[in-house]
Amino acid sequence: MSKLSPAALRARTAKARIVLTDIDGVLTGGTIYHFVDPSTAELVEFKGIHAQDSIAMAWLTESGLMTGVISGRVSKGTDARLRMLKVKHIYQHRLDKAAVLAEIMAAEKLTKDQVIYVGDDIPDLAVMSRVGLAVAPANARPEVKAAAHWVTKAQGGDGAFRELVEVILRSQGLWDAILERYR
Ligand SMILES: [Mg+2]
Numbered sequence: 001m002s003k004l005s006p007a008a009l010r011a012r013t014a015k016a017r018i019v020l021t022d023i024d025g026v027l028t029g030g031t032i033y034h035f036v037d038p039s040t041a042e043l044v045e046f047k048g049i050h051a052q053d054s055i056a057m058a059w060l061t062e063s064g065l066m067t068g069v070i071s072g073r074v075s076k077g078t079d080a081r082l083r084m085l086k087v088k089h090i091y092q093h094r095l096d097k098a099a100v101l102a103e104i105m106a107a108e109k110l111t112k113d114q115v116i117y118v119g120d121d122i123p124d125l126a127v128m129s130r131v132g133l134a135v136a137p138a139n140a141r142p143e144v145k146a147a148a149h150w151v152t153k154a155q156g157g158d159g160a161f162r163e164l165v166e167v168i169l170r171s172q173g174l175w176d177a178i179l180e181r182y183r
Contacts, residue, residue, distance in 0.1 A: 004150055012149070013172070015113050016115070016116045017065060017066060017115075018066040018068060018089075018104070019066070020089070020101070020104070020115065020116065020118070020131075021067075021068075021070075021118040022071060022097075022118060022123075022124050023069050023073070023078060024072075024121075025121055025139060025140070025157075026120050026156040026160060026161060027053055028049055028157040029048070030120070030156060032047050044076075045073065045075045046075060046077050049078070049081060049157070050158060050159060052159055053157075055162075057082075058086060060168070063178070064174075068087060068090065068091070069087060069091065069092070070089075070094060070127065071094070072095040072097075078092070079092060097124065098130060100127075116131060117134055118135040118164060119134070120136060120139060120141065120144055120156050121141055122141060122144065125143065128147050133149050134149050134150075135164055137155055137160035138151060138153060138154060139156050139160075140156075
């Protein structure tokens, strides 16, 4: 589902300098697992990020685009994985997502049309209304799909982020270089 024509979607993604995303429900299917670490009595959260989405995150950085996550929750494992993927802006435990967006845009001197954001739930709406391209995965809540410029065919945690990244890299003429690297 898209409110943009393929050409309009390409035009918007061609302007992107940064791709920001929510974590739960976008990079994951939304399920969060909990256990208490017996050695510290600390509650530990963990979740799964699809490998096809992870590699796409790395490709963005390697292609010269910036990446970032804005999440209301905290997971040390996710933080470590995102650092491994060279995600530039990692904000966890932040529900004031619009304030985080403003911080990132000021730090990187970005205009609205240079920012893409992906979100699946109500806390994402404030960011989605402030970026050039707001994207929702197929599993997003109805209000979020309604606010998005583009809804991916894939579900969060199952290729939604990858679907977006391929559109971005193709529209910026960077996709062939990725393919060539693996041939
Ligand atoms: Mg979410």
